[in-house]
Amino acid sequence: ELGERRAKAERMFSLMDGFLKNDPLSLQKDILHHVEYTVARSRFSFDDFEAYQALSHSVRDRLIERWHDTHIYVKRTKSKRLYFLSLEFLMGRSLSNSVINLGIQDQYAEALSQLGFEFEVLAEQEGDAALGNGGLARLSACQMDSLATLDYPAWGYGLRYEYGLFRQVIVDGFQHEQPDYWLNFGNPWEIERIHVTYEVKFYGTVEEVDMNGERHKVWIPGETVEAVAYDNPIPGYGTRNTINLRLWAAKPSNQFDLEAYNTGDYINSVVNRQRAETISNVLYPDDRSHQGKELRLKQQYFFVSASLQDIVRRFKEEHNSFDELPDKVALHLNDTHPSLSIAEIMRILVDEEHLGWNKAWDIVCKIFSFTTHTVVAGGLEKIPVDLLGSLLPRHLQILYEINFNFMEELKKRIGLDYNRLSRMSIVEEGAVKNIRMANLAIVCSHTVNGVSKLHLDTLKTRTFKDFYELWPEKFQYKTNGVTQRRWIVVSNPSLCALISKWLGTEAWIRNADLLAGLRDHVDNTDFHQEWKMVKKVNKMRLAEYIETMSGLKVSLDAMFDVQVKRIHEYKRQLLNIFGIIHRYDCLKNMDKNDRRKVVPRVCIIGGKAAPGYEIAKKIIKLCHAVAEKINNDTDIGDLLKLVFIPDYNVSVAELVIPGADLSQHLSTAGHEASGTGSMKFLMNGCLLLATTDGSTVEIIEEIGSENLFLFGAKVHEVAELREKGSTLKIPLQFARVLRMVRDGYFGYEDYFKSLCDTVEVGNDFYLLGHDFGSYVEAQAAADKAFVEPEKWIKMSILSVAGSGIFSSDRTIQEYAERTWKIDPCRCPL
Ligand code: GLS
Structure with missing residues (x-):
C-alpha cells in the first residue's frame, strides 16, 4: 500500500513539473498567469495595483510550497511544537519581507523590470496588516519571523480582525479615528481554510449528570458560533522552513437554521446569525486597559477555544495518551489575554476527555509559560466574575476550583496570613468580584517571564512580589528583541548592503552577533564616508515623505530628531514638546551671532492615542499648535521645525527609523517594561536620547553610556521624588514653558488647561518638571556631538555594532532552550 501511495505521489509531483522555479523567466510567466487567471485582468493591460496582486499571488505560491513541506516534515519527525497564543500581531506589509526571506528578491526585481514594472513601486501598493496596537503586537510579529528563521516547529494563533487598529486622521490638529477595513482589496497573504472550523460555545447552564456511576458536570451552552481558520x-x-500563523474569524453557526425554520421568523433569525460575526470584527484600540467589556471577553474565549480545539485535535491524531502532552506541546501565553486557555484546557481534559482533576492539573501545569508585558499592578487585566459567570458558566466553576486548591496549598506554605492570601487569590473580593488573569497565569505556568532585566526586578520586588517569594524559580527574564530582517534588510537596504560589504558576509542576517565586527572599522574614514552617504539617502527618503504628507520642506543638514510610539503620559511626549518650546524660546531670545552656532533641528513626532484617552489626544493637539507657530515663524526658518507624522504604523516606521539621526525614549524610569522601538533605531545607526528605563539599561551595557545621551531620575529615585510632591524643586525654564502653554501662547488655552494641570508642581506624577533640567542638558550634549561628524558617526557605528544582542533571534533562542524546551526541526531541501 505504501508503495502505491508513493508511486501516486511521484506521478503527481512530475505532473506538476516538480517544485516551482525561481528564475526570472519562470517568475514572469507566473506573474502573467496570475494577472490573467487570479486577478482576472487581461495580460495586455493591468495597472500597478493589479500587478501587485498578481505578484503577491506568485510569491504566495512559493510560500505555500514551503509551508506544506514544513508541516509534513514536522509531523513526520513528531517534534515537540510551540503554540504561541497572542491576541495581537502587528505584521505590517508582507511582500518585501517574503521575497527577501525566500531569497528571490533579485529574481523578482529582474522579472518585473522585464515586464515594465518596478518592484519598489508595487510594494508600495500593499496596505498594512495592523492587527495589534503597539510594541507588544509588533514583538509577536518579530518573534514569528525568528521562530521560522531558527527552524523551530511553532504555530502562532490569533484573531483575524476585520477592522485593524484605527486609521489616525488629523483634522485641525485633532486626532480622529477612522475604521481600518483592511480586507477591502483582498488579502493574498492568507489562505482561507473552509474545512478547518470549530464550534465555540457561550452562555447557558451547567448540569450534573450520572455517567457510569460517577457525577459529571455538563455545560449546556446557549449560543454557538463557528470559528474558521485563516x-x-x-x-x-x-531556510526552507515556513511556519503558520493561524487566525480565527467568526461565522454564524449552522445550528441556527433549525431554529429559524421552527419559529418561522426567517428574516430576524438571519439578522441574528449575522451578529455572531461581530466577535472578530474589531481590534480593541487601547493598548493597556481592557476592563470589563463583554465583547472583549467573547473575543478572548473565542480565540482560546478555537485554538485549543485545533491543538488538541492535532495532538490526538498523533498520540494516544495525554500523558505525552507536556513532551509534545508547549503553550505560550503572550500576556494575560489568552489566560482563559487554562480553564478551557482543564474543561476539555476533565469534562470531555474524562481525566481526573488532579491528573489533568498536573499535565496542564507542565505545558504553560507566560510573558507579562506590564509594569504596574494597576494595569493588570481583571474580569468581573458576574460577566464571566454568565458568558462561561462552566469556566467560572473551574476557576473557582483552581483557586480553592491553590489557596489550600498556599495556606500550608505560608500559614494564615490573610492579607497575603487575599492578594494572591485568583478571585479578587470586593464590591465587584474579579478574576485576576495574571494570578491565574502565574499559578498555572511553569515559567513567568519579564521582557527586560529591569522589568524582572520590578516584577520581583513590586508587581508580583508575593508570587516571587513563593516560587522564585518560576521567574525569569528574556529581553525583547526585534528582527534585523524587517528592521535592517527590508527597511534600510542601503545600510544592509554597506554592512555586508564591510563585514564581507551576509551571515549577520541570520546571526546578528556578527554585527560586532563593525567595531573593527570604527576608525576607517572610507567607511565613515559610506556610512554618512547611507544616512543621507535615508534622510532624503524621509524628507520627501514629510513634504508629500505635510507640504513642509525640511533641510537635510538639520538633525532629524524622532519620537514615534503610542502616545502615553508615561512615555512623556509632553516632555519632548516642552523641550521644543524651550528651544524655540531660546532661539527667539538669541542674537544673530549666537543663532549661527545653533544646530538646526527637524523634530518629528508620531503615534496614536487610544480613542478614549483625553490627555493623550490633547498632547497631539498641543504638538500641532506648537508646530503651527514655529513652522510659520520666518525669523526662525530652518533652525527649528516640528512635524507630526499622522497614522504612524509599521510601514511608516520602516521609512522613519532609517532616516533618524536621534531618537527619543523618554518614559519615566520604571514605567516602560522594555521598549522595542529603541532597538530598531539602534540597528539603524540612530543615536538614542533616553532615560535609564526598560531595555535601555541593557543597551547601555552593550554600547557604553558614552554612546548615547542619558538623562532623568533613576528607577530607585522615583518613589522618593514623588513623595516630595509640591516641595520638589522644578527648574525655572520648565515653569516658563508651562506658563506659555497655560497663557495661550499657542492658542486653545481652555483646552490645554487640564493637560497643564497634569504636570503642575505637586501633581506631576511622571516627573516632567524634575527631569526637565537634565533633559535639556542631554539635548545640548546631542547638539554638541552633532557638530563633530566624526564623533557622531563613530557613535552611530558603535550603536549598530552593539545591537546584535537585541535581535529577536536571541530572544527566541532563549525561550526555546530555557522555557519551551523545543528543538529546531529544519526541513530538508
Ligand atoms: C508593552 C510594553 O509597554 C513595552 O514596554 C514592551 O516593549 C512591549 C513588548 O514587551 O509590551 N506592554 C504593552 O501592553 N504594550 C507594550 O508595548
Missing part, C-alpha cells in the same frame, strides 16, 4: 505562512530567512 492561515498566514511565515517564511524563515535562509
Whole structure:
C-alpha cells in the first residue's frame, strides 16, 4: 500500500513539473498567469495595483510550497511544537519581507523590470496588516519571523480582525479615528481554510449528570458560533522552513437554521446569525486597559477555544495518551489575554476527555509559560466574575476550583496570613468580584517571564512580589528583541548592503552577533564616508515623505530628531514638546551671532492615542499648535521645525527609523517594561536620547553610556521624588514653558488647561518638571556631538555594532532552550 501511495505521489509531483522555479523567466510567466487567471485582468493591460496582486499571488505560491513541506516534515519527525497564543500581531506589509526571506528578491526585481514594472513601486501598493496596537503586537510579529528563521516547529494563533487598529486622521490638529477595513482589496497573504472550523460555545447552564456511576458536570451552552481558520505562512530567512500563523474569524453557526425554520421568523433569525460575526470584527484600540467589556471577553474565549480545539485535535491524531502532552506541546501565553486557555484546557481534559482533576492539573501545569508585558499592578487585566459567570458558566466553576486548591496549598506554605492570601487569590473580593488573569497565569505556568532585566526586578520586588517569594524559580527574564530582517534588510537596504560589504558576509542576517565586527572599522574614514552617504539617502527618503504628507520642506543638514510610539503620559511626549518650546524660546531670545552656532533641528513626532484617552489626544493637539507657530515663524526658518507624522504604523516606521539621526525614549524610569522601538533605531545607526528605563539599561551595557545621551531620575529615585510632591524643586525654564502653554501662547488655552494641570508642581506624577533640567542638558550634549561628524558617526557605528544582542533571534533562542524546551526541526531541501 505504501508503495502505491508513493508511486501516486511521484506521478503527481512530475505532473506538476516538480517544485516551482525561481528564475526570472519562470517568475514572469507566473506573474502573467496570475494577472490573467487570479486577478482576472487581461495580460495586455493591468495597472500597478493589479500587478501587485498578481505578484503577491506568485510569491504566495512559493510560500505555500514551503509551508506544506514544513508541516509534513514536522509531523513526520513528531517534534515537540510551540503554540504561541497572542491576541495581537502587528505584521505590517508582507511582500518585501517574503521575497527577501525566500531569497528571490533579485529574481523578482529582474522579472518585473522585464515586464515594465518596478518592484519598489508595487510594494508600495500593499496596505498594512495592523492587527495589534503597539510594541507588544509588533514583538509577536518579530518573534514569528525568528521562530521560522531558527527552524523551530511553532504555530502562532490569533484573531483575524476585520477592522485593524484605527486609521489616525488629523483634522485641525485633532486626532480622529477612522475604521481600518483592511480586507477591502483582498488579502493574498492568507489562505482561507473552509474545512478547518470549530464550534465555540457561550452562555447557558451547567448540569450534573450520572455517567457510569460517577457525577459529571455538563455545560449546556446557549449560543454557538463557528470559528474558521485563516492561515498566514511565515517564511524563515535562509531556510526552507515556513511556519503558520493561524487566525480565527467568526461565522454564524449552522445550528441556527433549525431554529429559524421552527419559529418561522426567517428574516430576524438571519439578522441574528449575522451578529455572531461581530466577535472578530474589531481590534480593541487601547493598548493597556481592557476592563470589563463583554465583547472583549467573547473575543478572548473565542480565540482560546478555537485554538485549543485545533491543538488538541492535532495532538490526538498523533498520540494516544495525554500523558505525552507536556513532551509534545508547549503553550505560550503572550500576556494575560489568552489566560482563559487554562480553564478551557482543564474543561476539555476533565469534562470531555474524562481525566481526573488532579491528573489533568498536573499535565496542564507542565505545558504553560507566560510573558507579562506590564509594569504596574494597576494595569493588570481583571474580569468581573458576574460577566464571566454568565458568558462561561462552566469556566467560572473551574476557576473557582483552581483557586480553592491553590489557596489550600498556599495556606500550608505560608500559614494564615490573610492579607497575603487575599492578594494572591485568583478571585479578587470586593464590591465587584474579579478574576485576576495574571494570578491565574502565574499559578498555572511553569515559567513567568519579564521582557527586560529591569522589568524582572520590578516584577520581583513590586508587581508580583508575593508570587516571587513563593516560587522564585518560576521567574525569569528574556529581553525583547526585534528582527534585523524587517528592521535592517527590508527597511534600510542601503545600510544592509554597506554592512555586508564591510563585514564581507551576509551571515549577520541570520546571526546578528556578527554585527560586532563593525567595531573593527570604527576608525576607517572610507567607511565613515559610506556610512554618512547611507544616512543621507535615508534622510532624503524621509524628507520627501514629510513634504508629500505635510507640504513642509525640511533641510537635510538639520538633525532629524524622532519620537514615534503610542502616545502615553508615561512615555512623556509632553516632555519632548516642552523641550521644543524651550528651544524655540531660546532661539527667539538669541542674537544673530549666537543663532549661527545653533544646530538646526527637524523634530518629528508620531503615534496614536487610544480613542478614549483625553490627555493623550490633547498632547497631539498641543504638538500641532506648537508646530503651527514655529513652522510659520520666518525669523526662525530652518533652525527649528516640528512635524507630526499622522497614522504612524509599521510601514511608516520602516521609512522613519532609517532616516533618524536621534531618537527619543523618554518614559519615566520604571514605567516602560522594555521598549522595542529603541532597538530598531539602534540597528539603524540612530543615536538614542533616553532615560535609564526598560531595555535601555541593557543597551547601555552593550554600547557604553558614552554612546548615547542619558538623562532623568533613576528607577530607585522615583518613589522618593514623588513623595516630595509640591516641595520638589522644578527648574525655572520648565515653569516658563508651562506658563506659555497655560497663557495661550499657542492658542486653545481652555483646552490645554487640564493637560497643564497634569504636570503642575505637586501633581506631576511622571516627573516632567524634575527631569526637565537634565533633559535639556542631554539635548545640548546631542547638539554638541552633532557638530563633530566624526564623533557622531563613530557613535552611530558603535550603536549598530552593539545591537546584535537585541535581535529577536536571541530572544527566541532563549525561550526555546530555557522555557519551551523545543528543538529546531529544519526541513530538508
Ligand atoms: C508593552 C510594553 O509597554 C513595552 O514596554 C514592551 O516593549 C512591549 C513588548 O514587551 O509590551 N506592554 C504593552 O501592553 N504594550 C507594550 O508595548
